[in-house]
Amino acid sequence: MQESKDSSEIENIITTRDELYKAVSVTTKKIDPATKEVLYYREALYEGFMKIQKRNLLSVNDIIDLQKIIVQNEAGIRSNPGTALINDKTNEVIYTPPENNDLIRSLLENLTKYIHEGEGSLTKLAILHYQFESIHPFYDGNGRTGRIINILYLILNGYLEIPILYLSSYIIRNKKRYYELLLKVTQTNEWEEWIVFILKGIELTATDTIKKIRKIRSSLDSTIELIKTDAHKIYSKELVESLFLHPYCKIEFITRELNVERKAASRYLHTLSDLGILELYKIGNENIFINKELMEILKIGT
Numbered sequence: 001m002q003e004s005k006d007s008s009e010i011e012n013i014i015t016t017r018d019e020l021y022k023a024v025s026v027t028t029k030k031i032d033p034a035t036k037e038v039l040y041y042r043e044a045l046y047e048g049f050m051k052i053q054k055r056n057l058l059s060v061n062d063i064i065d066l067q068k069i070i071v072q073n074e075a076g077i078r079s080n081p082g083t084a085l086i087n088d089k090t091n092e093v094i095y096t097p098p099e100n101n102d103l104i105r106s107l108l109e110n111l112t113k114y115i116h117e118g119e120g121s122l123t124k125l126a127i128l129h130y131q132f133e134s135i136h137p138f139y140d141g142n143g144r145t146g147r148i149i150n151i152l153y154l155i156l157n158g159y160l161e162i163p164i165l166y167l168s169s170y171i172i173r174n175k176k177r178y179y180e181l182l183l184k185v186t187q188t189n190e191w192e193e194w195i196v197f198i199l200k201g202i203e204l205t206a207t208d209t210i211k212k213i214r215k216i217r218s219s220l221d222s223t224i225e226l227i228k229t230d231a232h233k234i235y236s237k238e239l240v241e242s243l244f245l246h247p248y249c250k251i252e253f254i255t256r257e258l259n260v261e262r263k264a265a266s267r268y269l270h271t272l273s274d275l276g277i278l279e280l281y282k283i284g285n286e287n288i289f290i291n292k293e294l295m296e297i298l299k300i301g302t
């Protein structure tokens, strides 16, 4: 969710963490367009993860499928000319990607060959991200699809087990430089600066992500302690896991995940709110229980 939010923000699709968690927890028909787009991004990232889990492979058709989920249209690989990257201040064309559907497809075949051949490395990730963005195969969603491929590449090569690295938080903080360096590779073949930029991003975000995971783990442990020592005797491993799976929790999640009656689930959540672990909010006519400490941790480094 975090990665989806920031990767989309690079393309000026802006929503808040609260809106996102609300959208996946509260029964509401009113989800604003930016939040919807971020949720599609999250779906595409997850779908990509599932695909490579099954086959340990990322094909051109997989990439096309992911982009379809992100942009929610069937246009696929560009077949009409006219796509260009434009400087929004001066309106000047800064880069014109290759045209012709067959050529683009063969460049993508070449990219996926590069992804799978030989040993994986973080340097290769920097190279293939440039390669994908300069092919710019779609009318829309190229930046976002490319950043999903980055995470999938890390998983394919055993650097990550799950799509957890939060690389777009670095790119968004350094967006101007990200754009400048991509262009410099094209214009002056300046690979080194680009590769170092991406390596630095991986280093920083890996360190931040590890810190975040440790904080979540320690919050989880202290929550377990608190519930276990409380007189209401509501502790179960599944209950605590649900609170960390859904930063915005509600009674339905508990009934489903713990297989208990609504009355019991409601009692658990109200007890946790009395204990100060959760904060109760009314959104519309629904009770939402927010894991405040977890939400604070998720904000770090963003």
Ligand SMILES: Nc1ncnc2c1ncn2[C@@H]1O[C@H](COP(=O)(O)OP(=O)(O)OP(=O)(O)O)[C@@H](O)[C@H]1O
Pocket (backbone or CB within 6 Å): 010, 011, 085, 094, 095, 133, 134, 138, 139, 140, 141, 142, 143, 144, 145, 146, 179, 182, 183, 186
């Ligand atoms: N000079 C460049 N050469 C190649 N790719 C670039 C260059 N500058 C930026 N990019 C990439 O293009 C992406 C944006 O592309 P564009 O503005 O065409 O949006 P898009 O294709 O609609 O994709 P999305 O909506 O996900 O960004 C950037 O996020 C970046 O990854």
